[in-house]
Amino acid sequence: GENVEQHPSTLSVQEGDSAVIKCTYSDSASNYFPWYKQELGKGPQLIIDIRSNVGEKKDQRIAVTLNKTAKHFSLHITETQPEDSAVYFCAASASRGSTLGRLYFGRGTQLTVWP
Amino acid sequence: NAGVTQTPKFQVLKTGQSMTLQCAQDMNHEYMSWYRQDPGMGLRLIHYSVGAGITDQGEVPNGYNVSRSTTEDFPLRLLSAAPSQTSVYFCASSFDRGAEAFFGQGTRLTVV
DSSP: OOOEEEEESEEEEESSOOOOEEEEOOTTHHHHHEEEEOOOOOOOEEEEEETTSEEEEEETTTEEEETTTEEEEOOOOOOOOGOOEEEEEEEEEESSTBBTOOEEEEOEEEEEEOO | OOOOOOOSSSEOOOOOOOOOEEEEEEOOOSEEEEEEEETTTTEEEEEEEEETEEEOOOOOOTEEEOSSSSSSSOOOOEEOOOGGGEEEEEEEEETTTTTEEOOOEEEEEEEE
């Protein structure tokens, strides 16, 4: 099955700085890459996703980039704010094969934004 | 919109006891799944269902059973609880495989 690696496991930034979280995947059949934010005591919530037919997607302060050749994708948060503090998970999903549609998650990144 | 509702939020079990974690969604989603979240391990898939009457195993299915008699409900049964099943459990649903997954608030289970 798919193997998703996520780095770093913890990340501390000053308010206003940028944060970057990186993930790699192993299955070339994966073509859907969502990012989830999990606040303390809550379930993960989708913040942005990208499919393999595009290389970059932006939504206000959040952007995701995808390099299919290298099998890695990244989350970029600009102008960070204290409310961005949370655990972030990347995931990968394939559109064909025995694991069709199953989400494989990275181990998460604890982001702390200091005021 | 309630979304995905999980009950209970917290549960303590003794080793060997059985219980059912409830999950219900009101979005008419076909695809539902159960994950467990352990520190430093991310979310691991236990079981999933692509529609009523159809279930399949994920990465870590041992010790758990599921059924899907309706589109709305997807309960997870622990047959004989073990301390290794101490975890936070999340139910999720999506319109289809490969679509946005909506998660419940989780059930924190402790087995003593």
